[in-house]
Amino acid sequence: MAGTAQNNLRSAFVAETTAGTIPGTPGFSTSHDPILMKATTEVYEQTSLTVGGARAGVGIKSLPVTGTISGALVYGVLDDLWASLLQGSWASNVLKDAKTASTFTIENRITAGAGGTNTMMRYRGVQPPGGKLTLASNSEVQYSLDLVGMGSDDATTTALTGATYTDPTNAVPLTSGIDVGAITMAGYTPGGFQSAEIDFIFDGRTPQQSVSGLDTGGTTIGAFRPKITAKAYVDASFAAIYTAARAAHTAFAVAFAIGSVSGSKYTIQFPKCHFGSGDIDLSGTDLLQDIELLPIYDSTSGATVTMTRAVA
Numbered sequence: 001m002a003g004t005a006q007n008n009l010r011s012a013f014v015a016e017t018t019a020g021t022i023p024g025t026p027g028f029s030t031s032h033d034p035i036l037m038k039a040t041t042e043v044y045e046q047t048s049l050t051v052g053g054a055r056a057g058v059g060i061k062s063l064p065v066t067g068t069i070s071g072a073l074v075y076g077v078l079d080d081l082w083a084s085l086l087q088g089s090w091a092s093n094v095l096k097d098a099k100t101a102s103t104f105t106i107e108n109r110i111t112a113g114a115g116g117t118n119t120m121m122r123y124r125g126v127q128p129p130g131g132k133l134t135l136a137s138n139s140e141v142q143y144s145l146d147l148v149g150m151g152s153d154d155a156t157t158t159a160l161t162g163a164t165y166t167d168p169t170n171a172v173p174l175t176s177g178i179d180v181g182a183i184t185m186a187g188y189t190p191g192g193f194q195s196a197e198i199d200f201i202f203d204g205r206t207p208q209q210s211v212s213g214l215d216t217g218g219t220t221i222g223a224f225r226p227k228i229t230a231k232a233y234v235d236a237s238f239a240a241i242y243t244a245a246r247a248a249h250t251a252f253a254v255a256f257a258i259g260s261v262s263g264s265k266y267t268i269q270f271p272k273c274h275f276g277s278g279d280i281d282l283s284g285t286d287l288l289q290d291i292e293l294l295p296i297y298d299s300t301s302g303a304t305v306t307m308t309r310a311v312a
Helices: 079-086 238-245
Strands: 009-015 027-030 036-039 042-047 055-062 065-072 094-096 104-111 118-136 142-149 164-166 180-185 193-200 227-233 252-258 265-281 288-295 306-311
Touching (some): 009 079, 065 118, 079 094, 079 104, 079 118, 079 306, 118 252, 238 265
Parallel strands (some): 027 164
Antiparallel strands (some): 009 027, 009 104, 036 065, 042 055, 065 142, 104 118, 180 252, 227 288, 265 288, 265 306
């Protein structure tokens, strides 16, 4: 028996004009990383005294669409998905969190062995309800996005009429070494960072269940409440952060510079942040400061986070 390896998978996505509807003659973008989608049947089991309490029948209750995509961040490849996550749109290479949903059709093509039949599984109305960016020393810049969809289609060997597939032109991963510039905290100068994680949290961003049919009605917008956690080496400046985190303090801006090639860099800025904590970790060889940052809405920029691409 010949099995199928993951490298025979083609994952691709295309923006939808109407949420939950596959575009006509879609122009798909393929992905470096597998988009791990599934539509797992949830069933209702009917037991019956007529058969001694055994299972007498099974019905389909729902068919929720969920998934994930993760890997090393490559500049420009997933910009459309970042916009969908933040419910905003790129304008002059600037993206802010907003309240406008954008959805995608995801297609996974599986080739059953060398020269085998191509079978497609398609998932509609997909968007990320949350995600993370992780910067860890001596590693790639890692990203992960959770995914949720409105519905899915049966597996098919029939290709979509007029569909095209474009591979990403960039395949160079960003690293947490030369590709991470300054991580700045206005008014504070922490020691060097061992790691940092941006968690894009949306509270209440969940599928809208529908009485009729297996598709959902969409995904609730949700409330954007991101959180940043970091580990900084303890140096002479640690006390200022430690003290500020223990009392009320003035909000300050936090910015991440990611990328080392001019024109292919990101800047992620949170215009206003408060410390959640600044405790000292005494358990390891190096003393580290565990910094928690809680971004808040900034009325001047009209956003909680601003992501800029194509930075020189």
